Amino acid sequence: MQNRADPRLLDAERLIQERLGGRRLDFDSMLAVSNIYRAATAVRRRAEKGVLSEFGLSWGGFTTLWVLWVWGEMQSADLADECDLSKGTLTGVVKTLEKQGFVKRTPVAADRRKVTVSLTGAGLETIEQLFPRFNLYEGEMVINLSATEKRELAELLRRVIVTAGSS
Amino acid sequence: MQNRADPRLLDAERLIQERLGGRRLDFDSMLAVSNIYRAATAVRRRAEKGVLSEFGLSWGGFTTLWVLWVWGEMQSADLADECDLSKGTLTGVVKTLEKQGFVKRTPVAADRRKVTVSLTGAGLETIEQLFPRFNLYEGEMVINLSATEKRELAELLRRVIVTAGSS
DNA sequence: TAATATCCGTTTGGTAGCAAACGAAATCGG
DNA sequence: CCGATTTCGTTTGCTACCAAACGGATATTA
Structure with missing residues (x-):
């Protein structure tokens, strides 16, 4: 274990080990779990400040x-499920998207x-324009990982999702 | 790349490839980025519903x-930084913790x-009781990863954090 | 077929989170 | 010193998010 690989993040981790090592x-x-959360926050913030804000989207x-x-017209409950949101939250998100003219109920x-x-014409146009740019952002955020490492990361996370998701 | 390893999550991924493959x-x-976010949500929800809710904590x-x-008494700005929250958000969190008697300003x-x-006596007592239990939860959530894989996951995520965080 | 139970999306009430505006306090320049 | 700037934490206004309560619509069952 090369524990000194990245000087930027490991200082805190070492301190923690000293404090809690007993x-x-x-x-x-x-470290695995807390880094998942930190990475997700960083990724989300970067995307929201970057591409998404240009389109007025959270x-x-x-x-x-x-x-x-990807899936086409969907029933509300299924949509909530697929977006990993509660149905109450989805109502709000859809309401906002409706106001923006991206979606119709x-x-x-x-x-x-x-x-x-379902998507409106404007919604379709928007996502078709937006997604390729979003995808570029995704690429930037994992630029320091090789293709193999990206797949490895995705696979390891998949296992965490399955375990943690089956509450 | 064994792309059929986990039947539970890959169906959607395959559909996406079909739809967007052109x-x-x-x-x-x-897949790497979106799985980071999904994993973080799953992990957070499980922890909140499990241990954290017992202690009335988000x-x-x-x-x-x-x-x-871990760090002891801290100045507000540093605390916000370390918690990865905006200073405005931290004010609110600290206000809640203060109401609960866990923290004093x-x-x-x-x-x-x-x-x-800084922590009050009750706050110290609480986190000392809580953290070992939280740590057990963390262990459960990555139970399907070997020790090596956990370190690998943490290391890959560390690189994502550094890249995405330096906005 | 009428009473009951279940199912579906919305509403409600609460916390969390951010950015930007704010006001008080410290610092800097002349 | 004293005015202008910077630096703090808080407040404000907004979206997001959840759980639980709600109310209308459908299913079930007696």
């Missing part, structure tokens, strides 16, 4: 647009409790 | 308590613009 703690898991708004683009005739959400 | 996109980066509140535990005599934040 206790029987699982440092490997601690991370959640972008995700919703993107899911609708359509009542389902067969079951009047239900609603489907 | 475009010249960087899928490796896309993720941010926990982080703040933890940082104060002390004006700095030498510079009356400044304030230091």
Whole structure:
């Protein structure tokens, strides 16, 4: 374990080990989990400040647009699920996107409790313009990883998602 | 690349490739970045629903308590920095923690613009009880990773943090 | 088929989070 | 010194997010 590889982040980690080293703690898991969260925050902030703000979109708004683009028209509950948002939150996100003209809601005739959400023309145009640029940002953020490392990272995270997600 | 390793998550990924495959996109980066975010959400939710809610703490509140535990009394700006929160957000988190009696704010005599934040006795007791349990949760969430893989994951994420964080 | 239970999206009430404006306090320049 | 600038933490206004309560619509069952 080359523990001195990156001088920028490990100082704090070493301090923590000194402070808490007396206790029987699982440092490997601690560092893995806390870095997941820190990385996610950094990535989100960068994307929001960069591309997304130009289009007036939050991370959640972008995700919703993107899911609708890939999957097409969707029922509200499924959309919430796919976007990994509670249904209450999704209502708000869709409301905002509707105001912006990116999305439209359509009542389902067969079951009047239900609603489907779909992209408008403007929404489609926006996501088609936006996504390639977003993807460039993604590339920048993992620029220090080789292709193999990216796949490795994705695979390791996949396992965490499965474990942590099955609450 | 064994792309069929985990049947649970890859279906959507394959669909995406089918839908977007015609475009010249960087899928490796896309999957790495989006999995970072999904993993972070899963991890946070699980921790909040599990241990943290028992102590009436949010993720941010926990982080703040933890940082104060490791680093000791801190000035507000440094604390915000270390917790990776804006100073405005930190004011709110500290206000909540203060209400709960976990933390106290002390004006700095030498510079009356400044304030230091520190754990109260109850705060210290709480984090000392809480952290080992939180750490067990962390362990559970990466239970499907070997020790080497955990360190690998932490290291890959460290590089992402450095790149994405230097905005 | 009427009462009950379940299901669906929205609303509500709360915390969290950010950026930008703010006001008080310290520092700097002349 | 004294005015202008910078540096703090807080406040403000906004979006996002969740859980739980809600109310209308559909299913179930007796």
